[in-house]
Amino acid sequence: MPEHRRDYIEHYVAPIEETPLQATDKVSEDVQPLSLWAEAWRNLRRQPLFVIASVLILLIVVVALFPALFTQTEPNANCQLANSDGGPAPGHPLGFTIQGCDVYARLIYGTRASLTVGIFATLGTLLIGGTLGAIAGFHGGWLDSVIARIGDVFFALPLILGAIIIMQLPFFRENRNVWTVVITLVVFGWPQVARITRGAVISVRNADFVTAARSLGVSRPAALVRHVIPNALAPVIVVATVNLGIFIVAEATLSFLGIGLPPDVMSWGNDISAAQVSLRSNPSTLLWPAAALSVTVLSFIMLGDALRDALDPKARKR
Amino acid sequence: MTTIHEVNSTGPLLEIRDLAINFSSSTGDVPAVRNAHLTVMPGETVAIVGESGSGKSTTALAAIGLLPENGRVTGGRILFAGEDLTQAGPKRIMELRGNSIGMVPQDPMSNLNPVWKIGPQIKETLRANGLPSGPDDVAKVLSEAGLPDAERRARQFPHEFSGGMRQRALIAIGLSCRPKLLIADEPTSALDVTVQRQILDHLETMTAELGTAVLLITHDLGLAAERARKVVVMYKGQVVESGAAQEILTNPRHPYTKRLVEAAPSLSSRRIQSARAAGVDSAELLAPPVEEAAAAADNVIEVQDLTKVFKLRAGFGKSTDFTAVDGVSFAIKRGTTTAVVGESGSGKSTVARMVLNLEAPTSGRILFDGVEMAGLSRGELLKFRRRVQPIFQDPYGSLDPMYNIFRTIEEPLRVHRIGDSRSREAKVRKLLDQVALPASVMRRFPNELSGGQRQRIAIARALALDPEVVICDEAVSALDVLVQDQILNLLAELQHELGLSYLFITHDLAVVRQIADHVCVMEKGRLVEAGSTDTVFDSPRQDYTRDLLAAIPGARLELPPEVA
Numbered sequence: 001m002p003e004h005r006r007d008y009i010e011h012y013v014a015p016i017e018e019t020p021l022q023a024t025d026k027v028s029e030d031v032q033p034l035s036l037w038a039e040a041w042r043n044l045r046r047q048p049l050f051v052i053a054s055v056l057i058l059l060i061v062v063v064a065l066f067p068a069l070f071t072q073t074e075p076n077a078n079c080q081l082a083n084s085d086g087g088p089a090p091g092h093p094l095g096f097t098i099q100g101c102d103v104y105a106r107l108i109y110g111t112r113a114s115l116t117v118g119i120f121a122t123l124g125t126l127l128i129g130g131t132l133g134a135i136a137g138f139h140g141g142w143l144d145s146v147i148a149r150i151g152d153v154f155f156a157l158p159l160i161l162g163a164i165i166i167m168q169l170p171f172f173r174e175n176r177n178v179w180t181v182v183i184t185l186v187v188f189g190w191p192q193v194a195r196i197t198r199g200a201v202i203s204v205r206n207a208d209f210v211t212a213a214r215s216l217g218v219s220r221p222a223a224l225v226r227h228v229i230p231n232a233l234a235p236v237i238v239v240a241t242v243n244l245g246i247f248i249v250a251e252a253t254l255s256f257l258g259i260g261l262p263p264d265v266m267s268w269g270n271d272i273s274a275a276q277v278s279l280r281s282n283p284s285t286l287l288w289p290a291a292a293l294s295v296t297v298l299s300f301i302m303l304g305d306a307l308r309d310a311l312d313p314k315a316r317k318r
Numbered sequence: 319m320t321t322i323h324e325v326n327s328t329g330p331l332l333e334i335r336d337l338a339i340n341f342s343s344s345t346g347d348v349p350a351v352r353n354a355h356l357t358v359m360p361g362e363t364v365a366i367v368g369e370s371g372s373g374k375s376t377t378a379l380a381a382i383g384l385l386p387e388n389g390r391v392t393g394g395r396i397l398f399a400g401e402d403l404t405q406a407g408p409k410r411i412m413e414l415r416g417n418s419i420g421m422v423p424q425d426p427m428s429n430l431n432p433v434w435k436i437g438p439q440i441k442e443t444l445r446a447n448g449l450p451s452g453p454d455d456v457a458k459v460l461s462e463a464g465l466p467d468a469e470r471r472a473r474q475f476p477h478e479f480s481g482g483m484r485q486r487a488l489i490a491i492g493l494s495c496r497p498k499l500l501i502a503d504e505p506t507s508a509l510d511v512t513v514q515r516q517i518l519d520h521l522e523t524m525t526a527e528l529g530t531a532v533l534l535i536t537h538d539l540g541l542a543a544e545r546a547r548k549v550v551v552m553y554k555g556q557v558v559e560s561g562a563a564q565e566i567l568t569n570p571r572h573p574y575t576k577r578l579v580e581a582a583p584s585l586s587s588r589r590i591q592s593a594r595a596a597g598v599d600s601a602e603l604l605a606p607p608v609e610e611a612a613a614a615a616d617n618v619i620e621v622q623d624l625t626k627v628f629k630l631r632a633g634f635g636k637s638t639d640f641t642a643v644d645g646v647s648f649a650i651k652r653g654t655t656t657a658v659v660g661e662s663g664s665g666k667s668t669v670a671r672m673v674l675n676l677e678a679p680t681s682g683r684i685l686f687d688g689v690e691m692a693g694l695s696r697g698e699l700l701k702f703r704r705r706v707q708p709i710f711q712d713p714y715g716s717l718d719p720m721y722n723i724f725r726t727i728e729e730p731l732r733v734h735r736i737g738d739s740r741s742r743e744a745k746v747r748k749l750l751d752q753v754a755l756p757a758s759v760m761r762r763f764p765n766e767l768s769g770g771q772r773q774r775i776a777i778a779r780a781l782a783l784d785p786e787v788v789i790c791d792e793a794v795s796a797l798d799v800l801v802q803d804q805i806l807n808l809l810a811e812l813q814h815e816l817g818l819s820y821l822f823i824t825h826d827l828a829v830v831r832q833i834a835d836h837v838c839v840m841e842k843g844r845l846v847e848a849g850s851t852d853t854v855f856d857s858p859r860q861d862y863t864r865d866l867l868a869a870i871p872g873a874r875l876e877l878p879p880e881v882a
Contacts, residue, residue, distance in 0.1 A: 011561030011566075012559060014559065019574070021577070025768055025770040036719055036720060036763065207715050208710040211676060212717075215706075215708050216733055216783070217703040217730065217734060218729070231718065
């Protein structure tokens with residue numbers, strides 16, 4: 001043990017072979033290049049939440065695209081009142097509705113309407129909200145204020161209340177289909193995406209790399225498209241994923257209230273609505289479409305959560 | 319062995335022996351510190367010096383039980399007054415914190431709770447350690463910290479304090495319970511040099527009065543040698559050398575320490591000459607560069623009476639004027655380096671932004687090659703952009719994280735439609751070679767590179783358009799000493815090779831000494847002194863310049879000539 005005297009300070013030098021000196025700021029050349037997205041993908045792959053959610057979503061998408069793969073029963077053709085509210089039978093695993101239609105077949109064929117509304121409403125909000133939000137955030141000043149106030153007007157109206165009013169407009173009442181529902185949802189959904197995009201764009205707008213690009217001669221719009229938007233995308237994607245689930249629920253709610261999809265379009269919302277009358281006698285007709293709805297929405301929200309973890313700028317390694 | 323509580327009065331206060339710390343990560347355990355050892359005697363100041371990632375903070379934080387959650391002490395002992403802290407339970411560590419071991423954190427801006435007034439934050443510390451915590455006691459702590467009018471200050475919020483005042487408050491909190499040991503983790507790295515000196519002077523007086531030992535963590539060898547009796551040098555998680563401060567500085571024995579001492583910029587260092595220039599004619603080294611030779615007014619940039627007034631909002635349509643830059647004039651001679659020096663808020667960065675044409679001057683003229691910039695058309699502006707390029711301070715912020723290195727460097731070529739894809743790739747390779755990076759980084763992304771490497775990428779991008787002027791806004795301030803030295807040498811090399819002119823914006827006078835031919839000193843928007851580097855450094859005419867020069871850590875140290 002070294003002696004500790006106040007006036008004496010030992011001069012210690014570590015053995016050089018134990019502390020080898022490296023070249024200053026050496027580049028390690030043996031690692032694979034990884035972009036932020038590639039890195040996020042590597043993180044995601046290992047998350048059970050993400051794996052479960054994406055397997056379910058993949059399944060739902062396949063069901064929506066090719067319903068005939070999953071059932072041979074025509075959902076509307078063979079409805080026989082004799083089977084009304086019947087229990088499971090051979091070839092009809094989930095039983096029959098009050099109209100005597102096959103619950104399972106309706107479930108499978110209803111997927112498409114729900115998913116279409118969800119996907120197109122999300123794309124619509126992304127397009128409108130994303131564009132307006134990005135312009136507001138990047139331009140700032142009066143344009144920002146104007147867009148923000150317009151957004152606030154739509155934000156202040158509750159979605160369902162607003163949708164009820166819009167769907168009662170003559171044009172919408174007469175042309176009820178998937179697209180009118182999508183338009184309604186987009187009208188009330190875009191301000192949220194616009195807000196998120198605006199915030200993300202503002203946080204990137206003043207980054208040094210944008211200034212650097214500007215002084216290299218990149219024009220303002222080009223800097224917005226090439227540098228700002230790609231870097232502001234992550235939080236928007238997360239919100240959009242969660243919104244997709246929420247829009248599917250909103251469609252079901254509107255259909256349940258009788259102002260969403262017309263009754264001849266097969267959708268989970270319509271089925272839940274139709275099952276009201278047999279709630280006491282045959283609750284399974286309500287249970288199955290509701291379960292399908294819940295699983296779908298849950299999958300999208302789980303995916304959104306997993307994406308948030310993988311894309312969160314605070315969790316990013318430097 | 320952990321029950322020895324009585325302290326031998328001559329025994330060490332803190333003794334770290336063979337300390338090993340691991341961080342668990344997704345890819346397994348990563349050793350952060352190995353074989354660390356250091357001794358702090360009662361009342362003694364010891365400095366740990368090292369670059370970022372060397373394990374200096376980790377070692378010190380282990381002593382106070384504040385390792386991050388994934389960090390674990392895997393070996394060795396930390397003896398505080400004879401008690402092994404690695405064996406002590408969390409309750410015992412809590413008792414020691416504040417009372418026996420105090421801490422001054424690095425960033426004064428984020429370490430005070432912004433929604434609480436200063437007073438209650440001090441009160442909290444006092445109360446947590448069972449000390450009297452009345453208003454008088456709080457005021458006493460603050461006045462000890464050198465804050466006049468302590469009672470009023472205690473009722474203020476952190477945002478009403480300047481950076482220096484906040485750091486004083488944090489030091490007051492750290493010392494309020496009269497600890498035997500104070501751990502100061504880079505206490506002044508976020509502050510201006512003159513403030514840094516005041517704070518460190520104050521810390522020194524206070525700890526000397528109270529007999530507190532200080533463990534000072536810093537990246538600045540000069541500062542460590544000036545403030546501490548003993549210096550411990552850490553490199554890649556290991557202690558490579560330790561000993562008396564003066565001894566380490568004058569007689570470094572480990573190759574890393576030698577490298578560090580050589581690289582440390584100081585006032586006695588000379589203008590970096592490019593290696594090739596030095597090789598060609600060593601006599602040229604002694605002559606002041608270019609200056610007199612090209613005395614003819616070949617000014618690439620001329621700034622005349624430049625003024626920038628910002629309108630600050632003062633509510634309801636009213637606004638007050640804030641003059642950020644006030645009548646500044648200077649010129650940059652072709653092929654030379656002009657440095658603009660000043661503390662934060664002196665307006666130096668605003669000057670840079672105006673010269674880059676990112677900000678319009680309120681009045682005054684900027685002439686580029688004799689042509690005034692204000693009246694340029696869009697096309698001419700695009701041409702101007704090609705000839706003047708910036709390098710920014712933050713190497714983490716100046717590269718687009720979504721672009722790989724190739725796209726980053728290629729972008730200026732693409733924007734200005736230079737060459738086809740093949741010739742562009744050849745150019746990128748050449749540029750990477752010029753900044754001494756292997757071509758294999760082309761497919762990498764900025765997040766995989768270190769700060770110094772990113773800064774070299776930024777330099778390569780700036781050089782892509784063969785500019786005549788490069789504007790470096792604090793381009794090396796965020797880098798470790800060795801990397802900083804490397805970048806400065808690279809810049810000098812490139813200047814010699816390509817005949818570049820630099821406008822160097824910095825707060826660091828030691829860096830100015832190494833790179834600049836001319837210096838402009840700015841204070842509160844005004845140019846207070848300008849001249850050749852040697853004149854300004856050897857015989858400063860203004861008090862402000864003298865203060866700045868005196869405040870540089872290590873300025874008062876005597877270094878042997880071969881080191882300087």
